[in-house]
Amino acid sequence: MISIGTMIILAVVLALITRVFLMKHKLLSWVLFSAYTAFSVFVLLKLYGNWNYFETMNLSYLVGRINMRPGFMNKPLGWFFSFFVMAMSFLNSFFSMGFSKSIHSRNIVPHWLMILAASLTVFFTKDWLLFIIGWETLGWASFFIIMGGKQKKYKDSMSYYFFSLVSGMLLIAAVWMIGIKFRTLNIHTTTRSMIILAKNTPWQAFPILLMLTLSFLIKSGAYPFHIWAPRAHKSAPADFSPFISGIMIKFGIFGLLLYVIPIVSKGYAGYSIFGMPVFAWVFSWLGIITSAIATVLAFSENDAKRLMAYSSVANAGYIITAIFLGTALGIKGGLLHAFNHMIFKAVIFMTIAAVVYRTGETDMNKMGGLAYKMPITFMTFLLGIIAAAGIAPMNGFVSKWMIYQALLGQKHYFMTVAMFFASTGAFLYLYRALHAIFLGQIREVHEREVKEVPFLMQIPMWIGMILMFGLGVFPGYLLRPMMPLMKTFGSSISESLNVVQGSVGSLNTLFSTVIFILGVVIAAAIFFLSAKTHKTPMMDNYTSGEDPEEWNVTPNKYQFSYGFYEPITKMFAWALKRSVDKAYFKASYILKIIGREINMIFTDHNNWGYAALLGLLAMIIGGLFL
Amino acid sequence: MLNEIEQNRKERQSAWEYVINYFRKRSIWLLHYCTGCGAVELPPVMTSRWDLERFGVGPMATPRQADVFLVTGYASIKTLKRMIRTYEQMPKPRWVIGFGACTINGGIYYKSYNVINKLDRYIPVDIFISGCMPRPEAILAALEELRNMIQRGEAKGYDRYVKNYDWYKKNQKEILEREGSLFGEADDENK
Amino acid sequence: MVGLLFIGLGRIITARVQRRIGPPFYQQFIDVIKLLARESIWHHWIMTLGSIMALGGLIATMVHVPVAGWLPYDSGGPIFLILYLATIGYLGMAMGVSASGNPNAPLGIGRALSLMLGYEIPFAAILILFISLTGSSSLTEIAAMQAGGFLSWNIVKFPLAFIAAEITVQAMMAEKPFDQMIAPSEIASGPLVELGGKFLGLGMIQMAVAIYFETAIMVNLFFGGGANIFTFTLKQFGVYTIAILINSVMPRYKIENAVRYLWTVPLALIIIQMLIVFLR
Incomplete structure (x- = not known):
């Protein structure tokens, strides 16, 4: 049996090999990557069910006054997340193999392997130290992929890196406090101690919990930290975006579920509001606010990748809300939505990558009608x-239904209404993407040049389609393996294959799908039994009788895409005016000025005034203390 | 033209077609091309005085949805082009009603330099309504006649358009792509 | 089919309001059959797919709405499933007409979706009120709760919620003043602009199905379901008549005004109703 530690070391070694020796052979390194992910999926599948499995390294050292023996433990939560990381990377590797031939940086494979190694570390580690190391590695490795060595992407990827640094620092600070308090860095023992601490003296546990939560929320792109998400997605290589959106955002969810949720739901004894700890209530609302704001921002977005990034942020918002409810149903819904979101958002970003592969565009106003050329996509x-x-x-x-049920079961009616808003809004901007990219009039350039992506790149799309539909009809195939995972959150319901139980109702997905298919069959019967059809070209359209050519109207101009939801955007103009981006920009501006002034004190010799003032200040303060 | 109508009458309708024609005649959707002055007669026909909707006749927004193309009044050369495009966009079966004297022989615009005189030369008209203006009763009578023709399977203007496509195209081309001075050529068109 | 009959009767009612006689009540059937028997023009197979998906989704939705307490299988009228199954119908419609390539179509769809954003929120609030009262998201149980005569109907118990719901359903059916999506004189009937022949025929069937289940939801929510199918249908027709009467005398909102209206008046009404219910 291959241990988890070996898998991590293997990934690092492979990363080094691909970085040093295989820089020129992109395809070969992708094949290696694919083989590695397939192998890890295999290893992880063998590990399933072996929940007592643990391994410790023959290595012990002192951190401060804490004796450390790093090691790995197989817990259901970590297992599920790492399984999805590996499986999605495996799917993605097929896509990248086809993709890498054209526009591609060579640095992706080694850094991606580093990310995989880091994520295995984070998901299976027993102590906080390795967790931090893994967390930081994730940050910088993905930063290098996102930037890809291109100067023009510096700013956007820097904003991502900044947030991931802040997240790391908050994590380190929190872990430091944990270490001081409990004299150990073991995650699972400190969880128990934290529960006791939170019960007895909530105000001591509060800062630690707050810092950890903020750290994880930054990673999942919650408001007001959402601004890195669209930027990172935009500048990332097209075939890495599925990974960011599907997986990277979920690391925060993993952290929350690992540490914060058990403590908050079990031990927190602070004030409660609507039968919920204030702490959890605030962050539940934060989740919903995140999704509502991301939805509004997505209405006026013109870039396909940025739009989908906002969609990811909105979905992360649902998940945060659901898991902070703390009920078994909420956590189950949140987790299921996290996994489902991994699948469908990865697939959506793959299709966008396919579009980028063929057209080189992500601006939706410059696309249209691609469905006629790329039907599978x-x-x-x-x-x-x-x-x-x-x-x-x-x-x-x-999963969304389960989140609704969880919200209603806890009687959070306003949150439910807010979630309805975000959910309907999702339909709005997703339809806009569908129309602007794939439907409407096709541009002449694309008419001539675009064709379906090669079969290698279609493989993950087909698998994604089957997964999305299959798990929609039989959610039990995912919920049943999740039973040991749910047991750790105190739910021991046995799942059936196609019936999902909620708090105020149940859902039979199989029957509803069968009825939907029957409906489609009836509709198709009506359609195909009635009279014959007659095909006309795309530009033969109702134009009030005018001839488009006479007015020099080409298909490029005959596509409605720009300002699609202008009325709605206008309604939210007051909100969009006060954007967080501006606040961040102002903050960075002020920081820059302060930095320059401090710099001046030390470098600018003409500026004695500052130095004198500083000296005077130091003297005054010193005098006060003495 | 008469021969063709005779021929159509001789052809026996199948029972299926008879049934379908029944539905067709009970649901006639109009697309009115209201550039001419005749359009002013339509609102009374639609509204409470004469209430066209009793017969299942109603206005539609686009040529794709409509059955009957109602050309109200004179058709200038500029509008003719749009008319032809609109007519060709309508799905079959489609019918055309020439409304008012102008569509028959040009009416008071008989000698105009840019108004066509015989609509039937350019798109196949199934039924004409004479008068300048025709009264609403005349419109109702024309629709009644059109309904009877549809039921008998005689209103086959769209078939005529397909059969004599070259002839129609030639006429359209002649008028739309003519060169030279516009003035003083009105007489030539009606030879 | 009942939906088609409703539209036909609705046309007569509109005509009577406008002091006309109106078409025969079976006119809508004639129109649909004519359209199905007609040659139809299409631009791309996605149009076909969209039309079929739309009708399929709406039929599936209709099947899930309990009619006089009757359902083909024991789903209990799951309200969330109903809302989201209807959405796939709308998505199919939107996709189909987008593929026609006419910019008027996505313009109309954009309006329809904006309006949807408007009415879903008050409607969700209404549903939540009833779910909180019954503790069940099943329409059957919400209808069953109102058993026992006229006075226990929700329309009597919660009149403010009923007014809010009536406004919301008006928007759902896209009747005036909320018919921005099909505005024939502005955007050439919006989504329907390129639909002819059987596409339009399917579109009319879709509309009929949608009206049928929307009124059925209303009857289940406010009129206590129905003892048998006849009283149920009669109540449905009552709901539709109210909508049609408002429709026949109203002008049209601008889309942003419509959304703003839906977010203020019905939502305020339902919140007042909620306060009354929960504080009592």
Whole structure:
């Protein structure tokens, strides 16, 4: 049996090999990557069910006054997240193999392997120290992929790196406090101690919890830290965006579920509001606010990747809300939505990458009608947005339904209404993406040049489609393996294959899908039994009788895409005016000025005044203390 | 033209077609091309005095949805082009009603330099309504006649358009792409 | 089919309001059959797919709405499933007309979706009121709760919620003053602009199905379901008549005004109703 430690070391070694020796052979390094991920999926599958498995390194050292023996433990939560990381990377590798031939940086494979190593570390580690190391590695490795050595992407990737640094620092600070308080850095023993601490003296536990929560929320892109998400997605290589959106955002969710949620839901004894700890209540609302704001921001977005990034932020918002409810149903819904979101958002970003591969564009105003040339990509995207909008027969619906049920079960009616807003809004901007990229008039350039992506890149799309539909019809295939995971959160309901139990109702996905298919069959019967059809070209359209050519109207101009939701955007103009971006910009501006002034004190010899003032200040302060 | 109508009458309708024609005649959707002055007669026909909706006749927004193309009044050369495009966008079966004297022989615009005189030369008209203006009763009578023709399977203007496509195209081309001075050529068109 | 009959009767009612006689009540059936028997023009197979998906989704939605307490299988009228199954119908419609390539179509769809953002929120609030009262998201149980005569109907118990719901359903059916999406004179009937023949025929069936289940939801929520199918249908027709009467005398909102209206008046009404219910 291969240990987890070996897998991590293997990934690092492979990363070094690909970085040093295989820089020129992109395809070969992708094949290695693919083989590694396939192998890890295999190893992880063998580990499933072996929940007592642990390994310790023959290595012990002192951190401060704490004796450390680093090691790994197989817990259901970590297992699930790492399984999805590996499986999605495996799917993605097929895509990248086809993709890497054209526009691609060579640095992706080694850094991606580093990310995989780091994520295995984070998911399986027993103590906080390795967790921090893994967390930081994730930050810088993904920073290098996102930037890809290009100067023009510096600013956007820096904003990502800044947030991940802040997240890391908050984590380190929190862990430091934990270490001081409990004299150990073991995650699982400190969880128990934290529960006791939170019960007895909530105000001592509060700062630690707050810092950890903020650290994890930054990683999952919650408001007001959401601004890195669209920037990072925009500048990341097209085939890495699925990974950011599917996986990277979920690291924060993992952290929350690992440490914060058990403590808050079990031990917190502070004030409560609506039968919920204030702490959890505030962050539940934060989740919903995140999704509502991301939805509004997505309405006026013109870049496909940025739009989908906002969608990811909105979905992360649902998940945060659901898991902070703390009920078994909420956590189950949140987790299921996290996994479903991994699948459908990865698939959506793959289709966008396919579009980028063929057209080199992400600006939706410069696209249109690509469905006529790329039908498979279109179908994948369609099923993806059906899932992403949480519409019935796809997997996104089941988890969203569970979140609704969890909210209603706890009687959070206003949150439910706010979630309805975000959910309907999702339908709005996703349809806009569908229309602007794939439907409407096709541009002449694309008419001539674009064709379907190669078969290698279609493989993950097909698998994604099957997964999305399959898990929508039989959510039990995911919920049943999740039973040991849910047991750790105190729920021992045995899941059936196609019936999901909620708090105020149940859902039979199989029957509803069968009825939907029957409905489609009836509709198709009506359609195909009636009279014959007659095809006309795309530009033969109702134009009030005018001839488009006479007015020099080309398909490029005959596409409605720009300012699609202008009325709605206008309604939210007051909100969009006060954006967080501006606040950040102002803060960075002030920081820059302060930095320059401090710099002046030491470098600018003409500026004795400052030095004198500083000296005077020091003297005054010193005098006060003495 | 008469021969063709005779021929159509001789052809026996199948029972299926008879049934379908029944539905067609009970649901006639109009697309009115209201550039001419005749359009002013339509509102009374639609509204409470004469209430066209009793017969299942109603206005539609686009040529894709409509059955009957109602050309109200004169058609200038500029509008003719749009008319032809609109007519060709309508799905079959489609019918055309020439409304008012102008569509028959040009009416008071008989000698105008840029108004066509015979609509039937350019798109196949199934039924004409004479008068300048025609009264609403005349419109209702024309629709009644059109309904009867549809039921009998005689209103086959769209078939005529397909059969004599070259002839129609030639006429359209002649008028739309003519060169030279516009003035003083009105007489030539009606030879 | 009942939906088509409703539209036909609705046309007569509109005509009577406008002092006309109106078409025969079976006019809508004639129109649909004519359209289905007609040659239809399409631009791309996605149009076909969209039309079929739309009708399929709406039929599936209709099946899940309990009619006089009757359902084909024991789903209990799951309200969330109903809302989201209807959405796939709308998505299909939107996709189909987008593929026609006419910019008027996505313009209309954009309006329809904006309006949807408007009415879903008050409607969700109404549903939440009833879910909180019954403790169940099943329409059957919400209807069953109102058993026992006229006075226990929700329309009597919660009149403010009913007014809010009536406004919301008006927007759901896209009747005036909320018919921005099909505004024939502005954007050439919006989504329907390129639909002819059987596409339009399917579109009319979709509309009929949508009206049928929307009124059915209303009857289940406010009129205590129904003892048998006849009283149920009669109540449905009552709901539709109210909508049609408002429709026949109203002008049209601008889309942003419509959304703003839906977020203020019905939502305020339902919140007042909630306060009354919860504080009592």
